[in-house]
Amino acid sequence: MEEQDQDWIERYFRGELPTAEQAAFERRAATDAAFGAEVELHRKALQAIGLLEKEVVLRQLAQKGRELDAQRRPGVRWLWLGSALLLLLAIWGWWRWGQTPVSQPLPPDSPRVDPPPDTLPLKPAPGTPNSTTPQNPPPVALDRAARERLFAANFSPHKDPSLEPSLRGGAQPAPAEQFQQHYWEGRYGEALALFDSLPPAAQTNDNLLFVRAECWLATGQAALAVPVLEQILRNDRTRYMDAAAWHLALAYLRLGRLDAARAQLQHLRRNPASPWRNQAAALLRRIS
Amino acid sequence: MKNPEGAEIEALLQALAEGRTEWLDQLYAQHREGFFRWAGRRFDSSRQDLEDAWQEAVFAFYQQVASRNITALRYSVRSWLFAVGARRLLNYHRKMRRVLWKDEIDEALLHDPVFQHFPGEEPLADERAGLLSAIQELSPQCRVLLRERFFLEKSIAEIQQLFDYQSANALSVSLSRCLGRLKEMLRAKARI
Numbered sequence: 309m310e311e312q313d314q315d316w317i318e319r320y321f322r323g324e325l326p327t328a329e330q331a332a333f334e335r336r337a338a339t340d341a342a343f344g345a346e347v348e349l350h351r352k353a354l355q356a357i358g359l360l361e362k363e364v365v366l367r368q369l370a371q372k373g374r375e376l377d378a379q380r381r382p383g384v385r386w387l388w389l390g391s392a393l394l395l396l397l398a399i400w401g402w403w404r405w406g407q408t409p410v411s412q413p414l415p416p417d418s419p420r421v422d423p424p425p426d427t428l429p430l431k432p433a434p435g436t437p438n439s440t441t442p443q444n445p446p447p448v449a450l451d452r453a454a455r456e457r458l459f460a461a462n463f464s465p466h467k468d469p470s471l472e473p474s475l476r477g478g479a480q481p482a483p484a485e486q487f488q489q490h491y492w493e494g495r496y497g498e499a500l501a502l503f504d505s506l507p508p509a510a511q512t513n514d515n516l517l518f519v520r521a522e523c524w525l526a527t528g529q530a531a532l533a534v535p536v537l538e539q540i541l542r543n544d545r546t547r548y549m550d551a552a553a554w555h556l557a558l559a560y561l562r563l564g565r566l567d568a569a570r571a572q573l574q575h576l577r578r579n580p581a582s583p584w585r586n587q588a589a590a591l592l593r594r595i596s
Numbered sequence: 597m598k599n600p601e602g603a604e605i606e607a608l609l610q611a612l613a614e615g616r617t618e619w620l621d622q623l624y625a626q627h628r629e630g631f632f633r634w635a636g637r638r639f640d641s642s643r644q645d646l647e648d649a650w651q652e653a654v655f656a657f658y659q660q661v662a663s664r665n666i667t668a669l670r671y672s673v674r675s676w677l678f679a680v681g682a683r684r685l686l687n688y689h690r691k692m693r694r695v696l697w698k699d700e701i702d703e704a705l706l707h708d709p710v711f712q713h714f715p716g717e718e719p720l721a722d723e724r725a726g727l728l729s730a731i732q733e734l735s736p737q738c739r740v741l742l743r744e745r746f747f748l749e750k751s752i753a754e755i756q757q758l759f760d761y762q763s764a765n766a767l768s769v770s771l772s773r774c775l776g777r778l779k780e781m782l783r784a785k786a787r788i
Binding site for chain 2: 364
């Protein structure tokens with residue numbers, strides 16, 4: 309395609325052509341197949357550029373939404389707690405008011421025995437006359453055991469052909485290759501130990517950092533994996549972006565950061581390019 | 597930015613036209629709960645549907661400003677965003693409830709042809725994935741240049757100044773190479 313034609317196409321899409329020239333452009337695009345294909349390709353390129361910007365902006369807004377929700381919820385929670393406390397105080401006051409004091413004061417020299425601060429109150433044995441109706445535990449949407457079960461059901465260290473260490477006869481593999489080899493063979497502890505001895509450039513490589521985060525997740529150290537996964541998603545330089553996004557959601561879930569997990573899963577669910585889209589939707593239903 | 601009026605709207609439009617997306621955070625946060633309340637009364641939608649619609653509306657506003665389709669506003673920013681968010685909910689077949697008290701936004705939604713085209717058509721999932729995957733294969737530098745030129749529609753002179761290019765010609769060559777590379781990727785994806 310001539311440079312002049314390219315320029316013409318760009319000016320058309322920028323809306324810079326006068327009406328008559330625009331009509332001529334459209335006539336040519338309709339009658340000259342090669343030119344028409346080039347126009348269509350340019351339209352797709354513009355669409356790709358717009359889509360990428362949209363991805364970035366929606367991710368940014370979703371993050372802001374998570375922050376806003378996190379700011380809003382504690383306030384509501386405190387309001388409820390405060391109300392519940394006031395209600396309990398009112399009930400206790402009313403009950404005390406209706407009681408005749410029967411307790412005998414202790415003799416002035418009796419030693420007062422306070423229970424140690426970490427002593428649990430005695431529970432009456434079940435079936436004893438004094439045992440009161442057992443209190444219902446506070447409703448827990450997703451307890452730790454349930455979260456760990458969900459994590460275990462969904463997490464497996466990411467492995468694809470690009471991570472498979474290449475077999476090279478004779479030569480001693482480089483430390484970064486050894487690191488990947490340990491990971492590939494499931495020796496996560498050894499991989500983690502080796503990471504610290506990698507050259508500084510390798511330690512800041514987002515692909516290797518992703519593998520390190522995977523090792524942490526595989527060894528139950530989600531809290532260490534989260535900031536690394538967040539960082540490499542922000543950098544947008546690794547080829548494992550989709551896997552990192554999915555595993556970040558799982559890491560949040562494991563740590564009990566359910567709002568963050570939901571938001572991350574929502575993002576994945578809406579991303580048609582993510583191979584974990586359906587799994588994210590299914591997991592989201594489980595934790596919503 | 598409590599209530600962007602007059603000069604503040606100009607500053608907002610200027611910032612967004614330059615691609616300073618941190619301003620979107622303020623816009624998004626400022627009217628978000630209001631939109632949830634307003635749209636929640638009009639549509640049978642979950643909070644997540646409303647959130648998606650709100651994000652789309654904020655992005656549509658940014659896109660319109662970046663492409664210079666919006667240089668001044670006939671409605672308040674809030675009304676514009678609410679109308680586009682509502683249009684998005686309608687496009688996704690969310691049923692609209694009857695409301696007794698119609699406001700400026702309801703009127704705009706019903707009668708202003710501007711809002712009939714929002715948000716624009718999205719490519720199908722497969723096509724979208726192909727487009728995204730093609731552009732993500734470019735170098736970060738190429739992505740930045742293409743964004744400045746084709747999303748933010750900045751002139752060669754503006755980009756040259758922004759990135760300290762020695763000459764407009766050197767920048768044009770870089771841009772042309774990046775665009776060519778993207779098109780190659782798209783051609784390759786289309787062949788697969």
